[in-house]
C-alpha cells in the first residue's frame with residue numbers, strides 16, 4: 001500500500017497473541033504508520049496464502065478477485081457508541097445531523113470523492129458507524145477535520161469505542177443478561193469485554209448493581225493491565241480481571257474455608273510423644289466443600305493466526321504461513337473444551353476467531369461437538385441480525401502441512417508434518433450442522449474477516465471427555481503469550497505422548513486441578529506460601545500498570561494526593577488552599593523564596609508532604625507567571641524551588657507510604673533541627689529525612705485477603721507482582737464515609753469496599769459487586785489470579801489549611817453507583833451554572849473575589865484576581881451550609897426532565913433497601929433456551945452505569961472556591977451534551 005492510501009485514522013488494535021490493541025489518542029495512527037509505511041502494494045501478496053484459500057473453497061470463485069482486492073485496501077474507521085439511552089442517542093443524533101448529513105450525495109473535495117459515512121445496519125440502535133476518509137481528504141476538508149476531532153474526543157472521553165465492525169459481532173450473539181455469570185476466556189485488550197459489561201448492566205438503574213458478573217481473563221499479564229485500563233470506562237463493580245491460561249482456568253475452588261468449632265472442654269490429655277502425629281485437631285481447618293465454577297455465558301475469542309485482520313495489519317502478508325494456524329489448533333481446541341466444561345447446562349458459549357482458516361474454525365468446533373457427545377449443540381442463529389451478511393460454515397476442508405495438502409487423516413497419519421487428527425474433516429464431522437457456523441468475509445461489508453459459532457450446553461459433558469491423561473499441554477501452550485518459564489516447564493513435565501493428537505487433552509485434568517487445589521489448601525492451612533500457579537513473572541506493576549517505584553506515582557501517594565489528579569486537583573489546591581484568588585498571587589510571591597520545612601508544630605510526614613506538594617505547585621505557578629512576564633531570573637529561581645519542593649514531596653510521601661511514623665520535626669534535638677535548606681538542597685535533605693529512623697507502623701491487618709502479594713501483604717502472597725484485594729475495615733474511615741456523605745447503613749460499604757494495597761491510608765477505595773465478592777470468598781485457597789477488580793468510588797484527598805472532615809473524595813467514575821444513596825453534601829445547580837462549572841472548572845466564591853483588588857498587580861507584575869466567580873444566589877445559599885470538602889453538583893429533577901437527562905435519584909431509606917435488594921438477587925438458573933441472539937431490530941443490548949448516569953459532577957468546596965473534580969475530556973463531553981440540549985430547548 002502506498003502512503004497516499006492510508007486512512008485518516010489508521011487501524012485499531014491488533015489481534016492475536018502478540019499484537020496489542022491501541023486505543024486512545026493518536027497511538028492508533030502511529031501504530032498504523034509503523035506497520036504500513038514499509039509495505040507496498042506489491043508486498044500484499046502471499047502465494048501460500050492464495051493457494052491455501054483457493055483450495056478451501058470458502059470464497060465463492062466469482063468473488064475471489066473482490067476478496068483479494070478488499071484485503072489489500074485499508075480498513076475503514078469503525079466505531080460504536082458506548083452504552084444506551086439519552087447520552088448515546090444524543091451522540092448518534094449529533095453525529096448524524098451536525099456532521100454526516102453534510103456529507104450526503106456525491107460529494108467531492110478537490111476532485112477526490114468522499115465516501116459517505118455508513119451506519120452498520122445490523123448494530124442495535126444505529127450506534128455503529130463506518131467512516132472512510134483518506135488522510136489527504138482530512139487535511140483539505142474542515143468538516144472532515146471536525147468529524148475527526150469529534151470522534152477522537154468522544155473516544156478519549158469514553159463515549160464511543162473504536163472497534164472493527166465484525167469484532168463487535170460475537171458479544172451480540174452471546175445474549176448476555178444482567179444475572180449472567182460471564183467468562184471472557186481470552187479477553188485482552190478488552191473490546192468485547194466492554195460490550196459484555198454493557199450488556200450485563202443493560203437496564204440497571206443508577207445505584208443498582210446487576211446480580212451477574214464478568215470475569216475477563218487473559219494469559220498475558222501485561223495485556224491484562226491493558227484490559228483493566230480499557231474497561232475502566234464502563235464503570236462496573238461487576239468485573240474481575242484474571243490471568244490464567246484459559247485452558248486451565250480454575251474449574252474448582254476450595255470453597256470457603258471453615259474452622260471447626262472448638263471441642264467440648266475435657267481433661268487435658270498428655271502431650272503426644274514426639275514423632276507421633278496428633279489426631280486431627282479440632283482447631284485444624286476442615287477441608288471445605290469443593291466449589292465448581294460454572295458460567296452462564298462464555299466467550300472463547302481465541303488467539304488465532306489472524307489473517308482476517310490483514311487489512312488492519314498488512315504485515316501479516318509477509319508473515320503468513322501454513323504453520324501458524326496448524327500450530328494454534330491444539331490450543332484453540334483445549335480452550336474450547338475447557339470452556340465447555342466451565343459452561344453451565346443451558347448456558348451459551350461463543351467460539352470466535354479472526355481467521356478464515358477452517359483448521360482453526362470449523363475443525364475446532366466439529367471436534368469440540370464430537371468430544372462432547374451431544375452435550376453441546378450448535379445453535380442456528382441465521383434469523384438473528386439478518387442484515388449482517390455471512391457465509392455458512394463448511395463441512396469439508398483441506399489440511400496442509402509445509403509439503404502438501406491431505407484429504408483425510410488416513411492419508412496424513414504417517415507422513416503428515418505436525419498434523420493432528422482433530423484438524424481433519426471426517427464423515428462424523430460432515431454430519432454435524434456445521435453450516436450454522438458463520439464466516440464474515442471482508443468484501444461483503446467492507447470489514448475484516450471473522451468466524452463465529454454459537455453453542456449451547458444441553459447436558460453435562462460425558463465423563464470420558466476428561467478421562468484421559470492430560471498429555472497435550474504442549475509447546476503451543478508453553479509458548480502462549482504471557483506464559484512464564486514456570487508454566488512452560490510445568491507444562492512440559494506433564495509431557496506429550498506420541499499419540500496425543502496434540503490436544504491438551506486432558507487430563508488428569510480433574511486430578512490435576514484437585515491436586516492443585518488440595519496442595520494450595522494444605523499450604524494455606526499451614527500458613528505457608530505456595531506458588532501453586534505460574535510463579536513470578538517478574539513484573540512489578542500495580543493495577544494501573546504503573547511502576548511501583550515510579551517517583552511521580554509515589555509523590556501523590558502519601559502526600560495528600562496533591563499532584564495526583566492534575567486536571568481536577570491542581571485547581572482545587574490552587575483555590576482552596578488558604579485565601580482564593582488573592583492568595584494565588586501572594587503565594588506566588590513567596591514561592592520564589594526557598595520553602596521552610598520546620599514551620600509549625602507537630603508537622604507529620606503527611607502534612608509535610610502535602611505542604612511540599614502545594615509549595616511545588618505555587619512555585620511552578622510563580623515560575624510560569626515570571627516566564628510569561630519575561631522575568632527569566634525569577635522564573636529560574638521559582639522553577640528550581642518547584643523542583644526541589646516536588647522532590648521533597650516525593651521523598652516524604654515515600655516515607656509515609658513505607659509506614660514510618662516520623663517524629664514531629666521539632667522533636668529533634670535543637671542542634672539537629674531542620675535548617676532551612678538552601679535552594680537546590682531540599683531534595684538532599686528530603687532524602688536524608690526519608691531514611692531517618694522512625695517507628696515502623698507495620699502493614700494493616702484485614703480479616704481476609706485475596707490474590708496478589710504486592711503492596712504490603714504480610715505473608716508475601718502467591719503472586720508477588722499483583723496487588724492484593726482486601727476489605728477496608730478501618731471503622732473510623734468507614735464511619736466518616738457513612739456520616740459525611742449521609743449514606744444509609746444498609747449500603748454495604750462495610751462489606752464491599754476494598755483496597756488494592758494494605759496501607760493504613762489506602763489511596764483508592766473500590767466497590768465490588770456482591771457476586772464478585774462471593775466468587776472471591778469461595779476461593780479460599782486463592783487459586784484465581786486476580787489482576788484487578790472493583791469500581792473506584794473514593795479517592796484519598798487532603799488539602800492543607802482546610803478543615804477536611806472526610807479524607808476521601810468521591811470519584812466521578814463511581815458516582816453513578818453511590819449517588820442515589822448520598823443524602824448529604826449534594827446541591828442542585830441550574831444548567832447555566834453547571835455549564836459555567838464545566839467550562840471554567842473553578843469558580844471563585846464572592847468573598848474571595850472581593851478580596852482581590854482589581855487592577856492591582858502582583859510583585860512579579862501579574863494581574864491579581866480576574867478569575868470566574870460564582871454569583872448564582874441559589875447555588876451560593878445551597879453551598880453555604882455544606883462542609884468544606886467534597887460534594888456533588890447535580891441538575892434538579894425538573895431541569896433534568898426538561899433537558900431529557902436521567903433524573904438524579906436520592907433514594908429514601910425504603911427505596912435504598914429495595915435498590916440494594918434488587919442488586920443482589922440470586923441469579924436464576926434457567927437460561928433462555930430460545931435459539932436467538934440479542935440484537936434484533938430496535939432491541940437494546942447495551943447499557944451500563946456510566947451510560948445511564950444522571951447529570952451530576954463531583955466537586956470540591958474550598959474556603960474560596962468551588963471546583964469540579966472531573967477530567968478535562970469528560971468535562972468537554974458533558975458540556976457539549978448539556979449545551980446542545982439547552983440550545984434545543986430554547987429553540988423549541
Ligand SMILES: C[S@@+](CC[C@H](N)C(=O)[O-])C[C@H]1O[C@@H](n2cnc3c(N)ncnc32)[C@H](O)[C@@H]1O
Pocket residue numbers: 015016017018021167185186187188189190191192193217218219220223244245246247301302303304331480481482
Ligand atoms: C484474539 S485476542 C482477544 C481479543 C479480545 N477478545 C478482544 O476483543 O479485545 C487473543 C488473546 O488471547 C490471549 N491468549 C493467548 N493464549 C492464551 C491462553 N492460552 N489463554 C488465555 N488467553 C490467551 C492473548 O494474550 C490475546 O490477548
